[in-house]
Amino acid sequence: MEAMESLTPELERLFAAKEARRHRLAALAFPEKIKAIIKLQEMVAPILRARGKIVRVWGEDCA
Amino acid sequence: MKKTLQILNELEQTSLIGRFAIGGAVGATFYIEPFLTFDIDIFVALPTGKSGLITLAPLYEALRQRGYEESDECVVIEGFPVQFLPAYNELVEEALQEAREVLFEDVPIRVLRAEHLIAIALQTGREKDRQRVRMFVEQAEHDDNYLKTLLVRHNLSEKWKQWRA
16 A cells, blocks of 8 residues: 555556647647657557558658 | 648648648647557548538549558548548537647647537547647647637537546
């Protein structure tokens, strides 16, 4: 119980930082957000492809 | 994506499509944090065909002639899979009419208003729509009065209450 209590302020700080980061991301310019989506696609594509899914990362075949 | 949007504008200028606006996950991303998606939903007013029916066939054919191939339910335009969604009900027609005009870099585009994206998510009603509505409420600047009127007009107030409970 003591351990949980001692963790609480730290967890609160982490959750607040996470929330602040989400708001910062929401405030990005639209083209920057599109770049972020492409990054997410690049990160997740190998996992999805390994599961047999056909995935197209945006702009991949236009380089 | 800029080239993709330029092509879409050309399609409107040559009347292959009517007024169009970005919706779906990419439209939502205009207002909230970016999240994973693989296609771009374009809500579009389409000219009526000879049969009197709305059809995507002439649009797909024109895009094919430009070298853009279909992939599942999308057409890949300059590397970006675009799904064209004809305005399928009154809410979407209204959303399209009232879409915001913005710039993507220097390309003029339209994005559905946040309030309409919320209403469409409510109407669609999937679990991912519910999650998206929550993100809109937490992160997106929106006009509460406009949203309330919109929800009343399209009989979505009760669902809004349920989802916000």
